[in-house]
Amino acid sequence: MKILIISKALTAATYHRKLELIATEPDVELTAIVPPMWFEPSVGEYPLEVQTPRNYRMHVVPLAHNGHHHTFWWQGLGKLIAAEQPDILHADEEAFNLATFQAFWHARKTQAKLCFYNWADVARRYPPPFSFFERYSYRHAAHAIAGNHLAKQLIRDHGYTGPISVIPQFGVDEAIFTPAPEPLPAKPFVVGFFGRLMRSKGVLDLLAALERLPSDIHCRLIGKGDLSNEVEQRIAKAPLAGRVTLEPLIPSSAMPEAMRSVHAYVLPSRTTPNWKEQFGRVLIEAMACGVPVIGSNSGEIPHVIDTAGLVFPEGDVAALAEAIHKLYLDQDYRQTIAQAGRQRALRHYTQTSIAQQHLAVYRSMR
Structure with a gap:
């Protein structure tokens, strides 16, 4: 099973542990597409922290319109997807984002099964072209992943009828996030x-x-x-x-x-x-x-x-x-x-x- 995950969130090194665990499965061939940097408005740059994947492959691909959550897109993504020929494509973005539409548009040419990831938990209707992107994603997705319970309900309210799973985007590595070996001083x-x-x-x-x-x-x-x-x-x-x-x-x-x-x-x-x-x-x-x-x-x-x-x-x-x-x-x-x-x-x-x-x-x- 060839899985292609496309995610700007994977600039964080600790998030790659999930990929390592997925890729340990004998029937899985995993590839990730990540940006060299994500620019968060009002905060600044989040550079890519990981350079050498262990048991999966990684393509570092520049973003156009970096820092614009709903209108950024990946440069040269179509050629990469065509070369990868994935069985499963996971676009780690909202259904109404340009990047999700871009990934789905190219991946449909390879007959890949598609899924997206929604966090949005505030009820609203999206203007064009985002409403079009959302309908396109709903029409062609084989599965939806919601980051929280409200997001799941909103996906349903907006018309998606396929299967939905509620799963956090990333977990914590219990080998790294551990209690302090000694108690802290009581004061302060x-x-x-x-x-x-x-x-x-x-x-x-x-x-x-x-x-x-x-x-x-x-x-x-x-x-x-x-x-x-x-x-x-x-x-x-x-x-x-x-x-x-x-x-x-x-x-x-x-x-x-x-x-x-x-x-x-x-x-x-x-x-x-x-x-x-x-x-x-x-x-x-x-x-x-x-x-x-x-x-x-x-x-x-x-x-x-x-x-x-x-x-x-x-x-x-x-x-x-x-x-x-x-x-x-x-x-x-x-x-x-x-x-x-x-x-x-x-x-x-x-x-x-x-x-x-x-x-x-x-x-x-x-």
Whole structure:
């Protein structure tokens, strides 16, 4: 079974573990098409972190219109697909994206079975040409993969009648995302937030919650975004001065160590008219590291955490502060939540589990 996966997300080295696991199957010949770099608006460049695939092949292909999520496309993709002649083509993008239409258009000439990957979880109708791309993808896909439960429902609402599987795009490598060998010092108590500094990610709510909490509760921020300047100014003043560090983006391989440096991880996402939290991969990374998690109830977060962490109403700064304070005060409770989170991550969200679920989809398409 020749599988071709086309994905800009595979610039991250840790995500390639899923490919390695899929490619270990004796009946699988796996090839990935990845870009040399993805440009994320307001954040910057995410360069390709992996260079030497182990048991699969990889083509590094430049993108045109890089940084435009719905209108980027792959240069020379048609010739590559024709040369590969895959049995299964997995376009790791939304059904309404130009890149998905491009991949499907060329792959249909090879008689490959096709699947796409949808994260979108906010109900809307797409204008032309995106509505055309979506209808084309639905018409020719043998399977749809949804990253969350709301995305599955939206795919159905938009008219897709074929099989759908709900599978996270990538899992965590349990051999890398492990608990710290020794407990952290009790003071200061450090909460973490690693990601885009944007209003939709709720970083300002986290800072507002910290202002209500004891001075020995600190915060480690890693990231960049539209709010970088505002965050820098705010953490330089009382009552946050000296309690919050702001650091630049780190490679994905450094994330386990970063997770192990905090007592709790917070994802305080806020739903907007055009977006709600689609998954929150950082949550399963923290959980796998034995770090207790706190998340808002935006989008998929409650499904990811379930009962293995704390969930608060999005935008409720007082409730967020209370959740942090609860973990700060009760070490036994913190340990209980940490253990529950790690068990949930190992049970549902490892790279091995995610790889096997994707393999089941590919085999069902033959």
